[in-house]
Amino acid sequence: MLDTAVDEARAGLAEGGIPIGAALYGPDGEVLGRGRNRRVQDGDPSLHAETSAFRDAGRRRGYARTTMVTTLSPCWYCSGLVRQFGIGRVVIGEARTFHGGHEWLAAHGVEIVLLDDPTCVRMMTDFIESNPVLWHEDIGE
Amino acid sequence: MLDTAVDEARAGLAEGGIPIGAALYGPDGEVLGRGRNRRVQDGDPSLHAETSAFRDAGRRRGYARTTMVTTLSPCWYCSGLVRQFGIGRVVIGEARTFHGGHEWLAAHGVEIVLLDDPTCVRMMTDFIESNPVLWHEDIGE
Numbered sequence: 001m002l003d004t005a006v007d008e009a010r011a012g013l014a015e016g017g018i019p020i021g022a023a024l025y026g027p028d029g030e031v032l033g034r035g036r037n038r039r040v041q042d043g044d045p046s047l048h049a050e051t052s053a054f055r056d057a058g059r060r061r062g063y064a065r066t067t068m069v070t071t072l073s074p075c076w077y078c079s080g081l082v083r084q085f086g087i088g089r090v091v092i093g094e095a096r097t098f099h100g101g102h103e104w105l106a107a108h109g110v111e112i113v114l115l116d117d118p119t120c121v122r123m124m125t126d127f128i129e130s131n132p133v134l135w136h137e138d139i140g141e
Numbered sequence: 142m143l144d145t146a147v148d149e150a151r152a153g154l155a156e157g158g159i160p161i162g163a164a165l166y167g168p169d170g171e172v173l174g175r176g177r178n179r180r181v182q183d184g185d186p187s188l189h190a191e192t193s194a195f196r197d198a199g200r201r202r203g204y205a206r207t208t209m210v211t212t213l214s215p216c217w218y219c220s221g222l223v224r225q226f227g228i229g230r231v232v233i234g235e236a237r238t239f240h241g242g243h244e245w246l247a248a249h250g251v252e253i254v255l256l257d258d259p260t261c262v263r264m265m266t267d268f269i270e271s272n273p274v275l276w277h278e279d280i281g282e
Contacts, residue, residue: 058186077218077222077225080221081218
């Protein structure tokens, strides 16, 4: 399931953007929506990877049986999205380069799968080293 | 400051949308961005009033001296936005018809001003009574 999110992150990097990708999966493993951080590409600070994938999935009733897969631990904004809409599970590529709200989500009943994937770690480590100002803008620091 | 958010909510209602509006103000009281819930109008579940106003304000560095004004208590998604980007103050029209994450934000150092504005209460009460299914879709219930 992580492959789609990694593909989105790589596509974002190729566009000059921040390499974080995500995909929302349905109960049968089908991709409902996919997306990537679009701060640079669209000048849009509201489109983090997770909100981009959520948006791409369109209007729905009920997210309990869906899974949000993201290359990076979801920030408070994206964690709030997961909690408000009752997304049942979050699969996270890594939480080494950024530690968001995934423990808060787990405490509120969301199933969290933290993979510690080396590809995801490397991609964000390289990006943050090369683009610290842009990265800090993206997380409001 | 609430007037701009109420105007956005009314414009949304006139479009057949969910009547929640918001505006992001800068330190000198200038409007940086404004917006309204666009679930119905754009078929976009990611654009709540607050995220719409945040998006409209474009890319920025630092939100500590900004104020998010919203007609309704911010849901977890929009509360997460406020926390992640360090928006310093949230002015809320009312929290009677929906109780979101504003106490959580206060506990994390965000200044919260809760107005209990009768116009905002009436607008959402009427809307929810007439459109319960749409309203519950918008908050993921």
